[in-house]
Every structure is written in structure tokens, then in C-alpha cells.
Amino acid sequence: MTALHRHDISDQLWNKIEPLCVGRKDQPGRTAKDNRLFINAVLFVIHEGGSWRSLPPEYGKWNTVFQRFRRAKEGYMAKNDGNFMETF
Secondary structure, three states: OOOOOOOOOOHHHHHHHHHHOOOOOOOOOOOOOOHHHHHHHHHHHHHOOOOHHHOOHHHOOHHHHHHHHHHHHHHHHHHOOOOOHHHO
């Protein structure tokens, strides 16, 4: 995959992250459209100051990406006693 922006994850890092992602084709349930694109979109928002509306269209619709991020964060918090930010 060619990087869209300077902060997109490298192939080497993606190979480490991919097995940890939910929604893979080898898992039951709904398959995510593109986990790597989603991770890169979140990284873009973080690097650019946190505005979801500034997300470039090549990452997808900003609201769709935001809703997926919100659901993932809520799921993580439910599993980890609400300590989302302490992870980082």
C-alpha cells in the first residue's frame, strides 16, 4: 500500500498491528472494510489536531470513521474499566 500521508503506518508496522484488529476476514461476524485505512484515518486526526471534519475524503466519510472510532473506544473502555486514556 502506498502511504497517503506522511504519518500513515508502514507495511512493517501494519504487519504487527493487523492480527490485533477486529473485523478481519478470518473472524466471525461483520468484516471491516479496511482496517488499515481506519487506523491511518485515526492517526491523521490525531496528528492534525483532532478535527474529524478535516479528514480527507480518501480516508472515507469523516462521520463514518468517527462513529467506528467511538464504538471501538466504548468497547475498549467497557472491557478495561473505563481506562482508555491510561493505555497511552
